[in-house]
Amino acid sequence: MTRYQLYTRLRHALTARHWRGHGIHSPMMYRFVREVVLPQRRRRLPEVIAIRYGAENVKIVRSVAELTDGEGSKRVVCLLEPFRTAQERRDFDRWFAETHVVAAHLQGLLVLFFDPKLQKQFFRIRN
Structure with missing residues (x-):
């Protein structure tokens, strides 16, 4: 794990507001947190998400460079270990500004929902 990853994990732990769904006003995201995230261990989340939303609808990527606009037919994208470097974080911020997506940043995992x-x-x- 790099220094930047340690920094982002610490920052995430201190600034993440939503825990157990408190303060989430989106019914879809609240259901995702309560039914998918909370009952599972962090390591199993990509596998559980693929089962929940269908393997044909889920894409698992390892870096921001692998993200494309709209992700084709995929409805959910899991980005494993996001933001390894500050440059990767800037690339994601630029991509996020140009793309219509709902993002759930879990510690060590970024889940992107493509639903217009x-x-x-x-x-x-x-x-």
Whole structure:
């Protein structure tokens, strides 16, 4: 783990506001937190998300460089170990500004939901 990853994990632990769904006003995101995130261990989350939303609808990527606009037919994208460097964080911020997506930043995992019906939001969730 790099220094920047340690910094982002510490920052996430101190600034994440939503825990167990408190303060989340999106019914879809509240359901995701209560039914998917809370009952599972952090290491199993990508596997559980793939089962929950269907393996054909979920894409798992390892870096921001692998993200594309809209992700084609995929509805959910899991970004493992996001923000290894400050440059990767800036690349994601630039990509996020140009893309309509709902993002759930869990510690060590970033889950992106591509649904045009949902309002663009970014949630930092403590898990």
